[in-house]
Amino acid sequence: MREQIGTDGLEPTPRRKKASSDLIHLRSLLSVLPGTNAGMVTAAWGEIESGLARGIKLREVWETAKLDGLAIPYPQCRVYVSRLRRRQRRSTSAPQPTRMAL
Numbered sequence: 001m002r003e004q005i006g007t008d009g010l011e012p013t014p015r016r017k018k019a020s021s022d023l024i025h026l027r028s029l030l031s032v033l034p035g036t037n038a039g040m041v042t043a044a045w046g047e048i049e050s051g052l053a054r055g056i057k058l059r060e061v062w063e064t065a066k067l068d069g070l071a072i073p074y075p076q077c078r079v080y081v082s083r084l085r086r087r088q089r090r091s092t093s094a095p096q097p098t099r100m101a102l
Contacts, residue, residue, distance in 0.1 A: 037072045041080040044070065048081065 034040050041048070044065060051061045062070075062077045070077075 037070075037076065038080055038083075040070055041072070041077065042084065044068075045084050049084075052081075 034043050048061055048065070051064075052058060058078065058081060059074060062074050065077070072080075
C-alpha cells in the first residue's frame with residue numbers, strides 16, 4: 001500500500017481505502033431485532049413513550065407490545081421503562097457543577 005508523506009515531512013500517513021460506504025454492516029444492524037428483552041424495549045421506546053404521552057396506561061402498552069412479540073413479564077417491563085425514563089431525564093437535565101477538592 002502506498003503511503004503519503006505527512007504534513008511535517010517525516011511521518012507517513014495511511015490513506016483511507018473507501019468512502020462513506022465503509023459502514024454497510026453497521027448500518028444493517030438497524031434492521032435486526034435486538035437479542036435481549038431490554039434491547040427490545042429500548043428499540044420500541046419511541047412507540048412506548050408516545051403511547052404513554054397520549055394517556056394510555058403502561059399495562060395497555062405492555063399488552064399491545066406482547067401482541068407484537070415482546071415476551072416479558074409486566075413487572076420487568078415497568079423496570080425497563082423506569083430505566084429509560086431516568087436515562088432520558090439525566091440526558092436532558094443541565095450538567096451539575098463539579099466540586100473542587102480543597
